[in-house]
Amino acid sequence: MKNWLVSKLLKNSENLVEGIVLRAYSGHYYVHDGEVEWECSLRGRFRLEKQQSLAGDRVLLKPGHGHTGVIERVLPRRTLLVRPPVANVDQAVIVFAVREPDPNPWLLDRFLILVSASGVRPLICFNKVDLTKDGQVDLVSRYKEVYSLVMISARTGEGLEFLRQALQGKVSVFAGPSGVGKSTILNALHPGLALKTAELSSKLKRGRHTTRHVELIALPRGGFVADTPGFSSLDLPDIKPEELSDHFPEMDAYFGKCHFNRCLHDKEPGCAVKSAVESGFINKERYLRYLEFLKELKERRRY
Numbered sequence: 561m562k563n564w565l566v567s568k569l570l571k572n573s574e575n576l577v578e579g580i581v582l583r584a585y586s587g588h589y590y591v592h593d594g595e596v597e598w599e600c601s602l603r604g605r606f607r608l609e610k611q612q613s614l615a616g617d618r619v620l621l622k623p624g625h626g627h628t629g630v631i632e633r634v635l636p637r638r639t640l641l642v643r644p645p646v647a648n649v650d651q652a653v654i655v656f657a658v659r660e661p662d663p664n665p666w667l668l669d670r671f672l673i674l675v676s677a678s679g680v681r682p683l684i685c686f687n688k689v690d691l692t693k694d695g696q697v698d699l700v701s702r703y704k705e706v707y708s709l710v711m712i713s714a715r716t717g718e719g720l721e722f723l724r725q726a727l728q729g730k731v732s733v734f735a736g737p738s739g740v741g742k743s744t745i746l747n748a749l750h751p752g753l754a755l756k757t758a759e760l761s762s763k764l765k766r767g768r769h770t771t772r773h774v775e776l777i778a779l780p781r782g783g784f785v786a787d788t789p790g791f792s793s794l795d796l797p798d799i800k801p802e803e804l805s806d807h808f809p810e811m812d813a814y815f816g817k818c819h820f821n822r823c824l825h826d827k828e829p830g831c832a833v834k835s836a837v838e839s840g841f842i843n844k845e846r847y848l849r850y851l852e853f854l855k856e857l858k859e860r861r862r863y
Contacts, residue, residue, distance in 0.1 A: 576620040576632060580648075580731075580784070581613050583775040589613055589631055591621055592778065600629045614640075615774045615786060616647035616731055639679050642797075644774050646733045646786050651681040653727075653785070655736035655745065658711075659691040663699055667737060669849050670794045672707070676807040677797040680733075683726055684709040687741040690716045702843050706810050714744045724749060727779060733786040750779060801857040805833070808850055810842050826854060 579593035589600040600621050602613060613619060613634050621629040637647045652675040656663045663686070675682045686700050690713040703709055710726065712719030726732075727749070734742045776784040805811045805825055811833050819830025825847075836842040 576622055577629070578618065578620055578635075580776065581615050581617045581619060582777075582784075583615055583773060584613055585773050589619075591619060591629070591631070592776075596627055598623075598627050598629045600631050602631050606631070606634075614645050614647045615776050616649060616784075618648060641675070641678050641680060641733060641735075644733060644735055644786070646774055646776075648731055649678075649680050649733045649786070650730040651683050651726075652733045652735055653683050653685050653723075655685045655687055655734055655740050655742050657688040657691075657740040658686050658697050658700065659688055661737070661739050663697075664737065665699060665845065666849055666852075667794060668703075669846065669853070670796060671735060673799075673804070673807045673853070674794060674797050675735075677799055682707060683732075685723065685745070686711045687714055687745060689713045689718060702846070712745070714741050714748045717748065720745075720748055724779075724781060727783050727785060728781045730783045731776070731786075732783065746777065746785060749785075750777065796853060796856060796860075799857065801854055801861065804850065804854055804857060808846070810846070811836075824854060826851060 577593050577598070579591040579598065582590045582592050582597065584590070587601065589602065591598045591600050598621055600619075602611075606612070611634070613631060617637065618635040619631045620633040620635065621631050623629045639649050640647050641649055641652070652671075654668065654671045654675065656668055668684070672682055672684075684703055684707050686697075686709070689711045700709065700711060708726075710719050710722050712723055714720070723745075734746065736742055774786055776786050778784055799807075802822060802824060811825065814832040814836055817832035818825070818828065820828050823831055823833075825831050825833035833842065833847075837844055837847045
């Protein structure tokens with residue numbers, strides 16, 4: 561598969577350059593072609609059609625004076641995350657802390673559903689393991705049975721090499737609530753980056769937002785990561801109630817084993833998923849959150 565992150569000068573009459581949008585704000589788009597960065601504007605027809613280009617978009621630009629240009633085309637997107645808005649993401653690194661702030665499983669599951677619905681591979685990253693006595697927590701072990709997961713400490717460096725390897729050659733988005741250390745991790749992965757960080761609010765025990773817009777950052781070993789604003793809440797994606805179980809991987813093994821073909825794994829008799837919960841093969845807390853999300857989707861459908 562051709563590595564589209566490496567720029568190429570297209571051999572055609574338009575003499576266009578291919579690159580990736582690193583960041584976009586105030587009508588300016590900064591495009592990296594593999595060697596240099598271009599400051600671009602959008603062709604007028606995009607504005608008339610109310611279309612935008614996002615960080616991660618592959619684009620074709622027409623060079624102007626110096627390293628300025630005009631984006632002529634936005635190439636088809638392979639994937640699209642809505643919140644945070646990033647295109648062509650290979651994986652989402654969902655960052656939570658094991659302490660300070662304590663992890664919120666309800667919010668983590670919503671992130672995982674959103675990522676899954678966008679067709680993006682999730683990688684859970686638990687930061688601040690140096691704050692735990694034994695380096696492990698029960699919550700971590702439960703998620704490790706279902707998802708790819710890494711435990712790190714941006715402060716001590718534990719687990720960072722594994723994370724570096726997981727990021728190499730990919731476009732990855734860093735997402736998670738404020739205060740979990742996303743910018744600190746990126747600073748540790750890329751010394752000299754000097755992204756702004758902030759301590760937890762001593763009064764509210766919540767993180768302060770330090771990232772104001774989505775920006776792709778080139779990594780020394782190849783690949784890009786997107787630093788994104790933190791979130792304290794997250795809406796479920798626009799999916800049908802009967803599609804929710806598709807985004808709980810632990811339920812895959814029971815597909816087609818329920819008494820009813822269109823089983824929602826809620827109140828139906830002969831449900832294989834409910835039996836798995838009762839037998840301890842599916843975590844009960846995750847299942848209860850599934851039911852909560854299912855109810856939310858049902859109520860949304862009514863309106």
